[in-house]
Amino acid sequence: MENEFGNLLKQLREQKGLTINQLADAAGISNSQISRMENGVRGVPKATTIRKLAEALNTSYGDLMIAAGYLEGADDLNESVAEQSPEWATSKDKRDFKKMLEEDGELMFDGIPLDQEDKQRIKDVLTGLFWEAKQMNKRKKNNNGTPDGK
Structure with missing residues (x-):
């Protein structure tokens, strides 16, 4: 559970067939920030960043909030x-x-x-x-x- 958010982010990105750069462009955040999240180097992102990622990945904001540790369900x-x-x-x-x-x-x-x-x-x-x-x-x-x- 140490890097649950980063692991989920990487899994979703790869399922969508996106590179880190493509996701960064779609979400309007830097590719280095995404890389750090996926590798567990960066802490849990803020809710606004999670919203951008959810929209770019066309996935549930709530699921990402749960993975980030903000919600349990x-x-x-x-x-x-x-x-x-x-x-x-x-x-x-x-x-x-x-x-x-x-x-x-x-x-x-x-x-x-x-x-x-x-x-x-x-x-x-x-x-x-x-x-x-x-x-x-x-x-x-x-x-x-x-x-x-x-």
Whole structure:
């Protein structure tokens, strides 16, 4: 499991018949970055990079997130989102927020309408931040034995 993400990335790339350079061009990231990921030299990429790779490989973003260690599976995602949400957020609030980012209606930020690419970037950033915070919490628990370090 040491380099699960890199191994999966290489396997998917080869299944698609792509060279590292071709995948790099399609994903808009450097070929050296892909090489380092595949060989386990580079750490786990950010959610935005994983999104680019998933789109370039025409594969599941969720599967790549699982391989990267951000997720353990769909059930884990739902449980984690539920336990990390603010106390005041109801299931309707969570559903509405997700729907707001996914629907085609106009969404604005600071008076500027957001297109689908902007909405996807917001989702990617929020996903990345969420899972980075989740990983930090796991490290705190492992280092201190308790969630709050007491």
